[in-house]
Amino acid sequence: MWKKGVTLATAAIIFASAAANVSAASGRDYISIVGSSTVYPFATTVAEQFGKTSKFKTPKIESTGSGGGMKLFCAGSDIDTPDITNASRRIKYSEYEKCQKNGVTEIVEVKIGYDGIVLANSKAAAQLSLGKKDIFLALAKEVPDPKGGEKLIANPYTTWKEVNPSLPDSKIEVLGPPPTSGTRDAFVELAMEGGCQQIDWIKARKETDKKHFKSVCHTVREDGAYIEAGENDNLIVQKLEANPKAIGIFGFSFLDQNGDKIQGSVVEGEEPTFENIAAGNYPVSRPLYCYVKKNHVGVVPGMAEFLAEFSSEKAWGEEGYLADKGLIPMPAKERQQFAADVAALKPLLMAK
């Protein structure tokens, strides 16, 4: 028994190293995709469709987050690295630079559509109508002194009515994503900073002290009014159902799927509906991207075909299957342009 164990272990190690060598030598016959968990539901839908309708294998899609995906994507240009990374924001210059440095010189940028970030509450409560400024005042760590003057104090508001007399007299209780999440970044940037800019003297700071401006506008309060609810949006929806006073922040798909339980808050007079977000009226929406390694096209089988599938009208069009999954399509013109860029594999040029 003892000897058998030792033999087994040796066999396993030999086998393991052999297998590793084989795979390193023979390359890859499936597309490897990494990146944002926001894009994951859409990319996987395309991948599955692609796997079923083409002669190629279904691509493998890892949910690593936008930043994690970029890191893997930019690690090098050889076949072990991912072919495509998804991002719920645009590539940063620093990431672009790193890519270039590691030999990933030609990257094709594909915008695939938009994602609305909604504030929603239970149907048992009244629908809210918020301005960006209300959102900022309710959720920032420091806000201008309500007594006037250009002074910042720790956020004193405990009810929505205190923020804005037209809002209901209920406690501020917001369930949202943690700082590690891309949804949080986008929310802070689009909603909070947007509201922040509506305060003139803070906006003036943007020119003089950009760092301070950012820290004021982007810092979410930590006194319990904003509750970090984890990365799982389904959990937030469940909690909203249980607690009609609470408001949740998450991606549009989750509102779309749970329209019978929760309602989206009106922001700056716009309802978070599919049409409104698609038309660009709803203010808290962000573009979603994927980035393609050009030198893998033609090396990894099916790359060109997969990109064609992704950028086809039946996928990302207004009536496409991605819209069913909650992706907000780009306007027709933008779609045409990106589809053409993808087909031509036009590399991204980025300047500082």
Place this chain on the structure above:
Amino acid sequence: MESMSAVLKSGGALFSGAEGVIQAQVRQEDKTPREDRLTVGLPFVDDARMTCRGVSVFYGEKHAINNVSIDVGRNQVLAMIGPSGCGKSTFLRCLNRMNDTVEGCRVVGDIQLDNLNIYDRSVDVVPLRAQVGMVFQKPNPFPKSIYDNVAYGPKIHGLASSRAELDEVVESSLKKAGLWNEVSDRLDQPGTGLSGGQQQRLCIARAIAVRPEVILMDEPCSALDPIATATVEDLISELQEHYTIVIVTHNMQQAARVSQRTAYFHLGDLIEVGSTDRIFTNPRHRLTEDYITGRFG
């Protein structure tokens, strides 16, 4: 050589009072220099199977055996007696290097088996222990069947070439140990399921199944009834014709019955050695006398 002058210096004061006093004195006496503690009697024999010279054993800091020199005669039974904790087991375990397995145990001195130092670096303990078998103080059968217990030694040493031969070895060993009649119909049952006395006899059978040349027995009869004891004693007498035996016992009658020579240990010192008849009829050392007359220990 057997001279009274070798008696411990402080011996006179030793035996004057009650037991408590003796203990106190003894502890004090421990500090006396080594040279003064000489063994009374005849520790050496002409035809020695094993010779021990200046053996001391330490358990870490504890000095358990003090400079003991003694011979074990060929085809003789040497009985070791002495109060509990005096180091009989410790000394016995030196003879087949069982002390090697004890963490922190250190043996100094010279122990020879057939003129070969068993503590020499070149000596392999595996054949040594096959040659010098042991029955432990506490019965410790393997948690296997009775048959496997006895057959284990012969198996690992390749002493039986066929199953039938092995069966025979097992049967004869169990018979010698006086256990055969009780277990012959349940050899496949676990050895641990036997009674304490039966287990001890099983361990004896296991030890003799290897046919060692020297057998060390640490209180082999402590858990046995008089009938089983008699069987074992018969076995010892029988074995003695071909084997050399060292036996530890608390039973003075037993020592008198089975052994040719007797050694008396006291607090790590070998106090007195001599022919069994002489020790029991005419002990020379006060400690020995007190012990065997039941006044002490």
Place this chain on the structure above:
Amino acid sequence: MLVGKKESTMDRVNRGLARRYRRERWFRLFGLSAIVTSVCFIGLLFVSIGANGWSAFQQTEILLDIHFDTEQFDVDNLSTANYGALVKNSMQTLFPDVAGRSEKRELSKLVSSGAPYILQKMVMQDTGIIGSSQKIWLPADDEVDMFQKGYILRDVMEGDRRLSDKQIGWIDQLFAEGRLEKKFNSTFFTAGDSREPELAGIRGAVAGSLFTLAVTLVLSFPIGVATAVYLEEFAPRNRWTDLVEVNINNLAAVPSIVFGLLGLAVFLNVFGMPRSAPLVGGLVLTLMTLPTIIIASRASLKSVPPSIREAALGVGASKMQAITHHILPLAMPGMMTGTIIGMAQALGETAPLLMIGMVAFIVDVPTAVTDPATVLPVQIYLWADSPERAFVERTSAAIMVLLAFLISMNAMAVFLRRKFERRW
């Protein structure tokens, strides 16, 4: 001692007796209530998961009359035929009144988007059906399924649910005609992952878990036991072995993600092993479970009475013989318990697998340890994060499967232990 009153020993004993028994009663009550509470919690967990998940074992299906029109098929290229049209046409014949593009679209959405591929597979397997008409049960769309299971309510406003009033009318009609039924969801056990809940299954994740655990077991058990035996029986006690021991104990407490990082750095970057492969997952989990196995194995080696060792050495067994013949068999139940606990830990682990790319969408069921794969807990995590409501019940169902695995593993541990113990 006894001053004044003379009290017999028995009086004193009896006086204290009530208190002693009271203490014992309290202790027993404590233990019992602790056990009852934990059993209640476990029961609650099982009940809630079961209540959420049992419905996933059924799937709504729709009976369609599919006419495999000969004209639709090009015998040389069966995969390109328009199978979607077959489904659409048969729905159309069921509801001839439906007109207009958007209404037709709504109608065809009642059937799963995977239905055409099921037909494709049927044709590929047996070209004989071309030209015939067949009655075929096809999976309904997940929204229909949710509606049938009562997770989408009829009485909410039309705009707030993902099924229109019209669609509900069609569903009712199909149901009345006996063309819509809940059937056992075999897809759940035979398919890999999918973004369409009605097509998603756990087969891929189960296979991935099995491959990963197999690698883990094959490596960690012998290595762990060998290490424990070496440390316990052979290694000298000195500062180095103390250091090793401290390190092993520390490793047992290291957060599992650290092993993932290590795996990424060593197995992927240095050895160039493939990402997302059960082989690497198994290696990483081996690192994670080794300390558990080593510690458990050492403890069980220590618990073997030294008299057994002495007995073996005393008849002239070598050290290795004493270990393999006597000590290992006696320590084996404890070692196996440790190993199975380690395996169960490994089975439930997701964090280290994230680093080596096993948190991924993988449709194809892996067939080797180098194929890309995911594992059960990762599948649970990914489904739990999916917006589609039908994944909620599938998440619970997958948890039930995971629990079933854990329970059977532990049952096996108990069984093996019994078996080994009975031999002595």
